[in-house]
Amino acid sequence: MGLCHGKPIEPPRHLSENPIIPSDNEPALSTTQTGKTPKFPFYSPSPLPSGFKNSPANSSVSSTPLRLFKRPFPPPSPAKHIRALLARRHGSVKPNEATIPEGSECEIGLDKSFGFAKNFVSHYELGEEVGRGHFGYTCSAKGKKGSLKGQDVAVKVIPKSKMTTAIAIEDVRREVKILRALTGHKNLVQFYESYEDEDNVYVVMELCKGGExxxxxxxxxxxxxxxxxxxxxxxxxxxxxxxxxxxxxxxxxxxxxxxxxxxxxxxxxxxxxxxxxxxxxxxxxxxxxxxxxxxxxxxxxxxxxxxxxxxxxxxxxxxxxxxxxxxxxxxxxxxxxxxxxxxxxxxxxxxxxxxxxxxxxxxxxxxxxxxxxxxxxxxxxxxxxxAGHHDLKIPLDMIIFKLVKAYTCSSLLRKAALGALAKTLTIAQLTYLREQFTMLGPNKSGYVSVQNFKSAVTRMSTDAMKDSRVLEYVSLVSCLQYKKMDFEEFCAAAISVHQLEGMESWEQHARRAYELFEKDGNRPIMIEELASELGLSPSVPVHVVLQDWIRHSDGKLSFLGFVRLLHGVSSRTFQKA
Missing domain, CATH: 1.10.510.10 (Transferase(Phosphotransferase) domain 1)
Known part of the structure; x- marks a missing residue:
């Protein structure tokens, strides 16, 4: 269903495959926009009909040079499985594929009524086609009356005949719902109205004339x-x-x-x-x-x-x-x-x-x-x-809520470890966290409570947030019984260990944090105490799985144990191991 408002494309695409642009040693192929073919290996097509939801059913393919890899990839490929899955989803089954509908996914008895306005023809005059996909096409149009009278718009036309499964119908319904709810961001195409008749669904949007x-x-x-x-x-x-x-x-x-x-x-x-x-x-x-x-x-x-x-x-x-x-x-x-x-x-x-x-x-x-x-x-x-870009504004980040929720449920030992790690953050990382902390609205004393989290999100919510049940999730976070935290503790709570681990400087962060932990927070600890801190059940063989976490020389947490503690291990982790 996702269609572009860009140039006409031939042959028709499903929705999402790349235009065919040959490399230097390929014969030139004409393009519908300029008649010229760029000479660099940018997009190369697949020689097979696409198995992805949005790929061309048939592509004219010229040969492309193979890219050499040091070692072969192991079978099996997921492509065949994906083709079958997507064929069932949208009813576009190929000759050699099974035609087993899932649940109500067959055209008989499908309700293709969306509850949209019925008078599209009286409000808009369709112009030329500007884009085409497997499930529909996009045209320019001009408003004939109403608030958009005389205004150029883009109209996405989705034939109901293409909606051959219940999932396909729901995809259209959800697309319109999301566009209507999210309208307002300056970098999001403006949604105006939606219509339907017996044959089509019409989604009226802002016409972007600058190309892709x-x-x-x-x-x-x-x-x-x-x-x-x-x-x-x-x-x-x-x-x-x-x-x-x-x-x-x-x-x-x-x-x-x-x-x-x-x-x-x-x-x-x-x-x-x-x-x-x-x-x-x-x-x-x-x-x-x-x-x-x-x-x-x-x-x-x-x-x-x-x-x-x-x-x-x-x-x-x-x-x-x-x-x-x-x-x-x-x-x-x-x-x-x-x-x-x-x-x-x-x-x-x-x-x-x-x-x-x-x-x-x-x-x-x-x-x-x-x-x-x-x-x-x-x-x-x-x-x-x-950094320093003139149009840069850092928005509220939902990952903060996930991390703070995990932090509030963590043991005192893990909180101390995260506090040590937070002290190793760079200026750029602290700038991001300061922005997030400020958006939560700390009080005059510089503290935030879990209620601040809900208030911050509510100020920025749209109908989409209600439909996605994000507000429900935030409400659960705000119900946690936890004292107020200042910026220092917020940094410990909102730090992502996995993301730090993905940086080349991770080793330095971890070593420096362990040094700080050794100085301020590390103390002799029994394996039984550590097991209790981690919430391990009696069924877990703690002496076996935790023996390398503690130094035998002084009974303190080892560097390996410290790093594992940062990741927030649990009994479930050991059960999987």
């Missing part, structure tokens, strides 16, 4: 300067941080889904296409596989993901902006998926050695395969690479 971010990248020869890339990333991160705070994950972030409002060089950028978006609570995981192959996060392929998947996609976009090529490449979608799961992006080839260390670190921290170590959108806006 992808086109701008290509017009620049495939890459941006660092300064220009920063301006793009700040806008992308700003709107994604806004969505994530409201409990909405986009799930299809890519250069084609960001449009410029005009042709001007510094035109604002707008996020579009929420056809694959969904709601997610901070403590929940999604499991349906959707997105675009080159931008999909590893955990999506593992069918357990949250808002962190969007941050991976932004990392791919940042990589492309800065060097003009994709971090993960293969001939087939099977190969793409394997590369995403197993391969590491290259930072050795030009132009990476000539880019700033902060730029490289920024991209690496987004393209970490461990989603727990990935930056959030708010944290990425606080990264040193973007």
């Amino acid at each position: 971010l992808l086109d701008r990248i290509l017009s620049r020869g495939g890459k941006y300067s660092e300064e220009d890339a920063k301006a793009v990333m700040v806008q992308i991160l700003s709107v994604v941080a806004y969505c994530h705070l409201q409990g909405v994950v986009h799930r299809d972030l890519k250069p084609e889904n960001f449009l410029f409002t005009s042709k001007e060089e510094h035109s604002p950028l707008k996020a579009i296409d929420f056809g694959l978006s969904d709601y997610v609570k901070p403590d929940e995981r999604l499991n349906d596989i959707v997105g675009s192959a080159y931008y999909v996060a590893p955990e999506v392929l593992h069918r357990s993901y949250g808002t962190e998947a969007d941050m991976w996609s932004i990392g791919v976009i940042a990589y492309i902006l800065l060097c003009g090529s994709r971090p993960f490449w293969a001939r087939t979608e099977s190969g793409i998926f394997r590369a995403v799961l197993k391969a590491d992006p290259s930072f050795d080839e030009a132009p990476w050695p000539s880019l700033s260390a902060d730029a490289v670190d920024f991209v690496k921290r987004l393209l970490n395969k461990d989603y727990r170590k990935r930056l959030t959108a708010a944290q990425a806006l606080s990264h040193p690479w973007l």
